[in-house]
Amino acid sequence: MSCSSDIEENQAKAERLIRQAAEKGAQVVCLQELYRSLYLCDIEDYDRFELAEEVPGPGTERLGALAKELGVVIIASLFEKRVAGIYHNTAAVIDADGSYLGKYRKMHIPDDPGYYEKFYFTPGDLGYKVFETKFAKIGVLICWDQWYPEAARLTAMKGAELLVYPTAIGWHESQDEATNAEQLQAWQTIQKSHSVANGIPVVSVNRVGKEGEMQFWGHSFVTNSFGTVIHKASTDEEEVAVVSINLEESDEKRTHWPFFRDRRIDSYSGITERFSDSDELD
Secondary structure, three states: OOOOOOHHHHHHHHHHHHHHHHHOOOOEEEOOOOOOOOOHHHOOOHHHHHHOEOOOOHHHHHHHHHHHHHOOEEEEEEEEEEEOOEEEEEEEEEOOOOOEEEEEEOOOOOOEOOEOHHHHOOOOOOOOOEEEOOOOEEEEOOHHHHHOHHHHHHHHHOOOOEEEEEEOOEEEOOOOHHHHHHHHHHHHHHHHHHHHHHOOOEEEEEOEEEEOOEEEEOOOEEEOOOOOEEEEOOOOOOOOOOOOOOOOHHHHHHHHOOOOOOOOHHHOHHHHOOOOOOOOOO
């Protein structure tokens, strides 16, 4: 969906679209990253901390009532105020009976032109999370986490049956088309690779619309458990899509492509280093 500067308008739109998804048969509904406002990190502005909320709090209670009414799981990306001076980019997970299952705090925080998230967010400290919902064991990661194979692997190792990424990513208006195409291709490829390497579906939900100097590129997509894209949305249109995912395929893919079996865990200690200037990593 696209967003406006009106928080209540965005909330009402999100709730309307959740209802549409449920009417189409959705069991799990994921909203885009920071769906309640315009993307707030395009500039550094202290006034925008006023947008933050407690999680859980009134926002999750409101979504919980909707989830219970419709019988759907809701994944909602929120700007969390933990205490004064500590804020997180957080995804709350609400089960189909309306109960609040918990939250994931975004671990990887970017700092780039138009994405000044380090100004607003403290890195997550809850680790990688899997939520056992009525319909599936869901691993939730957020946007910039998409680029890190370690995050996907550790979440999969915790038992996730699918990975879900609420997202807000786009092109700067000054970029040329070749750069735009290259960035979109890289974004899709890295996430499809998480699906292949871990044998589970990936769901990536991105916003659309032009906000300031940024054109959010949409292209929300879903893969099967071997990285094949089974649904892809447009660049610039709002869309409610219900996509069927066969969780049983993961067993077949992991049996015939046993990447977990063949991991050399005895050789990976160097992964915890920031970088190595030597020719060898333990």
